[in-house]
Amino acid sequence: xxxxxxxxxxxxxxxxxxxxxxxxxxxxxxxxxxxxxxxxxxxxxxxxxxxxxxxxxxxxxxxxxxxxxxxxxxxxxxxxxxxxxxxxxxxxxxxxxxxxxxxxxxxxxxxxxxxxxxxxxxxxxxxxxxxxxxxxxxxxxxxxxxxxxxxxxxxxxxxxxxxxxxxxxxxxxxxxxxxxxxxxxxxxxxxxxxxxxxxxxxxxxxxxxxxxxxxxxxxxxxxxxxxxxxxxxxxxxxxxxxxxxxxxxxxxxxxxxxxxxxxx
Numbered sequence: 001x002x003x004x005x006x007x008x009x010x011x012x013x014x015x016x017x018x019x020x021x022x023x024x025x026x027x028x029x030x031x032x033x034x035x036x037x038x039x040x041x042x043x044x045x046x047x048x049x050x051x052x053x054x055x056x057x058x059x060x061x062x063x064x065x066x067x068x069x070x071x072x073x074x075x076x077x078x079x080x081x082x083x084x085x086x087x088x089x090x091x092x093x094x095x096x097x098x099x100x101x102x103x104x105x106x107x108x109x110x111x112x113x114x115x116x117x118x119x120x121x122x123x124x125x126x127x128x129x130x131x132x133x134x135x136x137x138x139x140x141x142x143x144x145x146x147x148x149x150x151x152x153x154x155x156x157x158x159x160x161x162x163x164x165x166x167x168x169x170x171x172x173x174x175x176x177x178x179x180x181x182x183x184x185x186x187x188x189x190x191x192x193x194x195x196x197x198x199x200x201x202x203x204x205x206x207x208x209x210x211x212x213x214x215x216x217x218x219x220x221x222x223x224x225x226x227x228x229x230x231x232x233x234x235x236x237x238x239x240x241x242x243x244x245x246x247x248x249x250x251x252x253x254x255x256x257x258x259x260x261x262x263x264x
Contacts, residue, residue, distance in 0.1 A: 012077070013163060013195045014040035014063060019072035020220075021058055032058045034220035036072070040163075045189055045196045047206035049253070050216030051260050056199045057167050059221065063197060064088050064165050079162060084112065087161035091168040093148040095140045095155075101147075102127065102136040105155045112159065126154040129188060146177045150184075157188070166198045170205070182208055183237050190234050203253050207246060208237055215253060218260045225256060 021033040032055040040046050048056045061067040063074055064086060078085050087108075095104050102123050109119035127133050130150040140148050149169055156164060170178045170185075182205055189196060189209070200206050206213045206229075213227040227249070231240050240246055 010041040010043060012039045013042040013044075014077075014197070015073075015075040016040075016059075016063070017073045017075070019059070019062060019069045019074060021055065021062065021067065022070045031220040033062075033069075034222055036221065036223060038214055038223055038226070040195060040197055041211075042077075043193050043195055044211040045198065045209055047210035047213045048197065048199045048216060049201070049203065049206050049213050049257070050221060051218050051257060052201070053219050054216045054260075055219060055221030056216060059216075060088075060165050060167050060197060060199050063163075076163060084108075084159040084161045086163040086165055087156035087159055089149075089152050089156045089164070089166045089169045091171050093140075093145065093152055093172075095148050095151050097140050100137050100139055101132060101143070101151050104140070104151050105158050108155060108159050122158050123154070126158045129157075130154045130184065146173050146181065149173065150181070153185070157192070160194075162195065164194050164196045166196065168199050168201065171201065178205075185209060186235060186237060203250050203257075204241070206253075207231075207249055208235070208240060213253065215256055224260065227253060 016036055016038045019033060019036040020031070023030045023032055036059060048059065050056050058067060062069050063076070076085060096107065099107065102120065105123035105126060106119040109122055110116065114122070124133065124136065127136050130153060132147065132150055132154065135143055135147060140151065149172070153169065170181050173181065186209055198209060210229050212229060214223050215225045215227065216222065217224045229249070230245060
């Protein structure tokens with residue numbers, strides 16, 4: 001008798017059902033999203049990829065409850081009520097200039113009622129993880145943009161969110177620093193395995209970081225396809241970037257995006 005091992009599908013962490021979004025402007029209504037249906041699995045790194053203006057950020061803001069959908073529904077499973085449900089890292093750093101780097105990271109912990117000594121301990125842990133320990137007492141206007149973004153990432157990770165939402169967090173960085181922070185994010189995620197939704201314009205970035213890539217159409221944004229990223233974890237960034245499979249997948253996704261960019 002042959003026994004078969006049945007591997008259960010990961011549970012759904014975020015259920016996005018037929019979501020649409022229409023903005024009202026002086027020139028009339030603008031349909032940003034139409035009929036978005038997508039599940040985010042528990043513990044996966046899902047990348048949202050698509051042309052500029054397709055509604056990636058709008059969709060992320062709806063999941064973060066910073067925007068309301070015009071239609072449809074978003075359901076997020078909250079497993080541990082004692083933990084923060086979600087945290088957002090924005091593209092524009094969003095750090096407090098009047099607080100030191102350490103106190104920026106401590107801030108959400110203190111707001112959540114964590115004792116100051118414990119908040120400092122947690123903040124210092126994440127500053128060390130992101131190579132910022134030497135700058136803990138500095139102010140944001142004295143450090144580089146890359147360091148500011150690492151502060152924002154440390155602040156989000158410090159609250160141990162069940163769901164981490166990242167809106168093009170590396171887009172404003174120069175090419176070399178962006179590669180380094182991609183590798184740091186990969187390392188941190190592989191160590192912690194939280195659920196991540198990550199908005200990006202970069203195909204290479206999505207392939208390096210993601211378990212799946214949801215490719216969106218031009219506005220109004222729809223999910224045109226979902227690509228499973230085949231590279232096993234833990235990942236070696238240099239080996240992946242130089243592989244034939246990486247090049248083939250990048251070309252395939254680029255051709256899909258190019259069709260969306262071409263006028264009808």
